[in-house]
Amino acid sequence: MYPTGALIVNLRPNTFSPSRHLTVCIKPFRDSSGSNIYLEKTGELRLLVRDGDSEPGQVQCFSLEQGGLFVEATPQQDISRRATGFQYELMNGHRVLDLHVLTAPCRPCSDTEVLLAVCTSDFVVRGSIQDVIHAPERRESVIHLRVSRLYRQKSRVFQPAPEGSGHWQGHVTTLLECGVRPGHGDFLFTGHMHFGEAQLGCAPRFSDFQKMYRDAEERGLNPCEIGME
Numbered sequence: 001m002y003p004t005g006a007l008i009v010n011l012r013p014n015t016f017s018p019s020r021h022l023t024v025c026i027k028p029f030r031d032s033s034g035s036n037i038y039l040e041k042t043g044e045l046r047l048l049v050r051d052g053d054s055e056p057g058q059v060q061c062f063s064l065e066q067g068g069l070f071v072e073a074t075p076q077q078d079i080s081r082r083a084t085g086f087q088y089e090l091m092n093g094h095r096v097l098d099l100h101v102l103t104a105p106c107r108p109c110s111d112t113e114v115l116l117a118v119c120t121s122d123f124v125v126r127g128s129i130q131d132v133i134h135a136p137e138r139r140e141s142v143i144h145l146r147v148s149r150l151y152r153q154k155s156r157v158f159q160p161a162p163e164g165s166g167h168w169q170g171h172v173t174t175l176l177e178c179g180v181r182p183g184h185g186d187f188l189f190t191g192h193m194h195f196g197e198a199q200l201g202c203a204p205r206f207s208d209f210q211k212m213y214r215d216a217e218e219r220g221l222n223p224c225e226i227g228m229e
Helices: 093-099 110-120 206-218
Strands: 008-009 022-028 035-041 046-049 060-063 068-073 086-094 123-135 140-152 168-175 187-194 198-201
Touching: 022 046, 046 198, 110 187, 110 206, 123 168, 187 206
Parallel strands: 168 198
Antiparallel strands: 008 068, 022 060, 022 086, 035 046, 035 068, 123 140, 123 187, 140 168, 187 198
């Protein structure tokens, strides 16, 4: 609140033996103002978020080895209405690819990527797309799903449907540029929780997933098992 001066923020995991190659992602609050946020190491600064330029949903990621955060207040005639804030996440370096922000975000996953996603995702479900709502101001699309099989979820993204049909319902998000549209048929939806939101990862048609899973199973290449009934 009322930012003046500057401060350094060093982020560390709450474990005694932290994994190497940790990645930090930060997401400014929608109304954050009054400060620039830099990546700092040995006195060198790289601007991450400029005061007043934080776009809804904007996420910046960097390796923990690249430095810490340097938050510097910008000159203001009236600081009484200024507040700087952001959320952050620490994750193993390989998981930054799940954000789909460093590589082609809308590229279909390869068979290997799908099979790994089944083992490592925060949610894995079989279902269909009920509706897609585009939110250009946040540069994202919200995909409403009807789920017939719940393989895994770490957060209560999907809740039992109110009609008591044995199905679940919930929504996930993806980038607006991916151009997701409602369609027929079942898909396998995978993804991770980021900043409290379920973000879509690999999502092949379920029939395609069945084929790649069984092919890998026959060759003994499945990284984990999942019930296919």
